[in-house]
Amino acid sequence: MALTAVRPAADITPAPGLDPVGATPMMAQYIEIKAANPDCLLFYRMGDFYELFFADAEIASRALGIVLTKRGKHAGSEIPMCGVPVERSDDYLNRLIALGHRVAVCEQTEDPAEAKKRGPKSVVRREVVRLVTPGTITEDRLLDPARANLLLAIGRRKTGEGAVAYGLAAVDISTGRFSLSEVPAGDLAGAIARHDPREIVLSEAIHADPALTRIWQESRAAIVPLAQAELEPAAAERRLREQYGVSTLDGFGQFTRAEIAAAGAALLYIARTQLAARPPLAIPTREDPGATLAIDAATRANLELTRTLSGERTGSLLATIDRTVTANGARLLAEHLAGPLTNLEAIARRHEAVAHLVENGPLRAGLRDALARAPDLARALSRTGLGRAGPRDLAAIRDGLAAAADLEARLSAVPDLPEDLVRLAGHLEQVDADLIATLTAALADELPLSRRDGGFVRPGYHPEIDEARILGQDSRKVIAALQARYAEQTGCRTLRIKHNNLLGYFIEVPQSIGEACLKGLQSEFVHRQTMVDAMRFTSVELGALESKISGAADRALALEAAVFDDLTARILAGAETIAEVAEALAGLDVAASHAELAVELDWRRPVVDDSLSFVVVGGRHPVVEAALRRAGEPFIANDCDLSGDTRGRIRLITGPNMGGKSTFLRQNALIAVLAQMGAFVPAAEARIGRIDRLFSRVGAADDLARGQSTFMVEMVETAAILNQATRRSLVILDEIGRGTATFDGLSIAWACLEHLHEVNACRALFATHFHELTALGDRLARLENATLKVAEHRDGVVFLHEVVPGIAERSYGLQVARLAGLPGSVVARAGSILKSLEKAERGRPARARIDDLPLFAALAPPPPPEPPPEDPLGALLDAIDPDALTPREALDALYRLKRQRAGRG
The missing domain is CATH 3.40.50.300 (P-loop containing nucleotide triphosphate hydrolases)
Known part of the structure; x- marks a missing residue:
């Protein structure tokens, strides 16, 4: 599948003549990988840098403002090249994604030492491990914490008499959100504006529809058309079943053909961009038609609901009313504002929850204090499911669950809670206290960003890790302690444990007492070497210690990786419950935010x-009033x-x-x-x-x-x-x-x-x-x-x-x-x-x-025209036939007309 963006910041096409024939082995590998990803910038890993070549280098150099250099020649021309450090790659990725590009991240999948074994000119194996696109990013540093990062897929079906309906699948793989809906053709633009996606996936046929051209032109999202052959209805349903491991979709509810087509397109695109990773998506929920207040794109822009006319969040209604204290709550608030409800019971439940928190100030303050300590649980959980989590994500899950337990205790102590708060508290009751305890015991206070850095397991949690660390960090102390013990056992104060590259660690004593040491400790010491003035020995204990010391760092990392995998497995075993907890935290944050706003600005319940x-x-204008208040007016x-x-x-x-x-x-x-x-x-x-x-x-x-x-x-x-x-x-x-x-x-x-x-x-x-x-x-x-x-x-x-x-x-x-x-x-x-x-x-x-x-209102046909007024002169003229008059008769007629005119006068 070609991932072709309609509106990238610059078209990405391979430079002409990219033929691997005649290229160096490394450049031939690059050309082959680039050919498989023609519509992405290729981040090609070389040591501590991601390098870009040919047209990719020229595009990235302009987009990122980095130096464009040259590296060798290909087909008689110098090869443009630029690069970015791996440790700062997220910053550069963020800028490229913001410009509408997609990036294929190509990593080294083999140790360079292994490559050398195949021959001096062998190239390290490399593979594209993921495609980074605007709608499929998951890294915290690439995401706006207060904005959902939606991928929107669109399907279509005929509804009879030439009419069509469009199915929408909204997926946020950074949180696992997955919702489906269907709208008539006239509401498509408004529905897209409500979702505000970062990327839109659709069939080539839908994209080419002239009636929809204006929608694609107005969209802020990157547009990705897919080949129609890949979007067959049967394949779409099969992808849904495979995603959730079910044989039928009946248990999920009734979906239209257009919704299933959209869901299939979304899953296809996610699979292609995430490669081997499988994001943990929630079971798709269907939005009922008419469940939200319909607001078209022009109205959203005119009212500046979530962004101003210039595209800024500051100055919008959303920025004015946002009093949330969590990232997840801020995203839910934006979702509620983008889609106000039409169900009266649901609206009343929300109002009742806000009213309760307005009236109960201590409860509101306590909830907001506990919520402020809750990290972004939803996104940390999603990265864990994708295999991209780091130790800080595990700590975020720990702290989020701990905050949830605190909130549940606060809510359970309050009688007569409104229905919405009772429901949210019920989700918090599911928190696994054992998981919190395990994560607290396992994770150190100071955590690295990546699991590869090690050092994230708390001392005392895993004895073998502690031992490996001691060996790796304090090997001199360990050797000195062994040396002192051997010296005491042999009575030889001049016994030393030394090291060289040939023998490794060895025991050395003066030759004059070497035989005595050998006789005294024959069962432990093994003779290695006799020198002019010294004898050298080893021991089973020293050999084992040497093995431990030489592999201590690697062993410590391997043991920590095993602990990380075990913790991850425990988290994923309760992923569904943790996701519900994350939703409950967001719901509480939004309700408390509304209540805080109402108390602060004297807003009333409608x-x-x-x-x-x-x-x-x-009535008052919330944004204008806020601006006037800042000016003291x-x-x-x-x-x-x-x-x-x-x-x-x-x-x-x-x-x-x-x-x-x-x-x-x-x-x-x-x-x-x-x-x-x-x-x-x-x-x-x-x-x-x-x-x-x-x-x-x-x-x-x-x-x-x-x-x-x-x-x-x-x-x-x-x-x-x-x-x-x-x-x-x-x-x-x-x-x-x-x-x-x-x-x-x-x-x-x-x-x-x-x-x-x-x-x-x-x-x-x-x-x-x-x-x-x-x-x-x-x-x-x-x-x-x-x-x-x-x-x-x-x-x-x-x-x-x-x-x-x-x-x-x-x-x-x-x-x-x-x-x-x-x-x-x-x-x-x-x-x-x-x-x-x-x-x-x-x-x-x-x-x-x-x-x-x-x-x-009359809507009646126009009245018949009124008859023209009488015209005697016109009547006389109509009676004259000029072709039948003699000159004398014509002169008489002219006199009659003059008399008639004089008579009217």
Whole structure:
């Protein structure tokens, strides 16, 4: 399978003429391995460096800013080369992965000494041990601890009448998460945006579909198309069965063909990138359709839920509300925010858990203190299952389980816990105390990063390791102790134990007493050599000691490796339970985070029910309020009521720029998101009827990369809203129609407002500068007008940021222009032009223009055209046949026409 990325930072292709014929043995080996991994940068291990050659070296040199050198020649040309130290390779890998590259890590799999035995020109065996790709990394130093590292695979099936549905398999091998879902074609972009994957795997056919081109262009993820022949449905199901060692998938639930196809594609890609390693994935769970609030990609971007429009986490809603103290909790919080719930019972359970922790401050503080001591249990467990764990990962599992035991003890002492906290505490009860004790006894206080470094087993845990260490570290003391004992036994104070490369360790005594020593200890000493002035002996004990000393370091490492393998096996035996504990820790962290936030910022519990209510009292924008608080300024809270069946389902908001319209619109959308994700909200009170879809069209930007203007982008996003919004949806629209000519924009905004009212019948906030639209408040039953209060002061204005019923009298554009620093002459000239335009408009007020047009609600065919007014002159002309008139008759006809005209005059 060719792992071809659609959008890598640079195309990776072998340099022309890479033929192993004529190459040195080492370079021939490199070319052969590179040919098997053509679409990856090849990290080729040579001693303490990973070297890159040919095109790979040129790409890596530019990407990493490292020196490009040369090494020999191939096919008559010098070979470009660059390299990175093995001990710092993770840093370089991180940079390459961030740029969209994939890297094949090629290690030496043979001792150089063994290679030499095959001949002086033999090359050390090397093999690619793994492919490092954006969606399959597991190393802590390459991962963002607060962000899930998802690989998203996509499958497709026909649903009848030409329609298709897409299956999504979201896999995070750094934690073992595995979920499946299916969405209709229209929701695919929104589903991808919700998962926010690092890498997307799909068939070549799906990738080549013209209808989906825009999705791939907009995605931040690396895109990897796979050959269709490798993604047969039967093969996909077989991979799933083999992954979990089952003969049927019935026990996992009912999956659609598209979901199974996506799961199979994900497992295929993971197998190809991880090679021999098999990640311990959780049993796939199926997300029910409609279980989460549908938010399309444009709305997510407009509302800046998890990142700002510039792509930064800082300044987003997620960064503002995050009070988690664990990495696993931070990732779960982001997942909850990306997919707020629609199930009322589940939402209520989350709110109840948060409320309990808000009211019980000591419990909340104790939980957060214990959680802060819990390392990233989920990722440490995943690395253990992949065989990539180090001693610190084992310690992380130990400390995570110990924190879980502490949390369970705290929760068990609290009566009347809410259902969610009871459920989470139940998972913590499964902690294996014996495993914690074993890991505590086995692991030293100071731990190396890699098991290969040794020294991680605690002294006293394994006697043979202690002995080997003593021999390796204190061999002189051991030899001196043996020498003293032999000297005492023989009575020879000049007895010495020495060492040379020929004999190794030996006992040496003066020749004058050598025979006496030999006679006295014949059973122990064996004569080795007689010198002019000395005799040399050995003993069985000394020979055994020499063997131990010479292999002490290697033996200590081997014994520690065995201990490591034993500890790993014990951990993996309880992997399923440990994974549940990790999930429980994350759930507790999120609930405690929401509670801490609510107490800190005075957020209140919302009511989410099955009505069509939307009442927010004293609502605030969480991100803007946080920014104002840092500046020492207050935030002006505002109410919002979109609940009425007769009035107010749509609020039409007018007012000046800088008055706060966009802030008001966004804050109500964010309050709805927070409420349905299970958090408290920045408001004095909130009652929200369950929302199924959230749409936001706020702000404008060109999309020149796709050849779309500001207005085109605006219309595309507005079209999606009008085509998909339901009665349960919440729609936020700001300045529709402002990107085109005034009357074009006014007519589009007018028609959109009527469509929302009559067809979508949804709850909506509609901000506009077209004051003419406010007259619709008397004609659309469920529409109410609101405006932002402004206080005029001398030649300027003060924006009060207060939303009140009514209509804005002016737009105050000139005042805003003056505040922005436009030259005074420009502002003055604009003022005179504005007066002229307003004077011309007074004879045709907005009320008359609105009344002249029927409502969109009528949806009736246009009336027949009215008959034209009588035209006597036209009738006379129609009666004349010029070709049949004589000159005299033509002159008479002309006189008749003149008389007729004179008579009309």
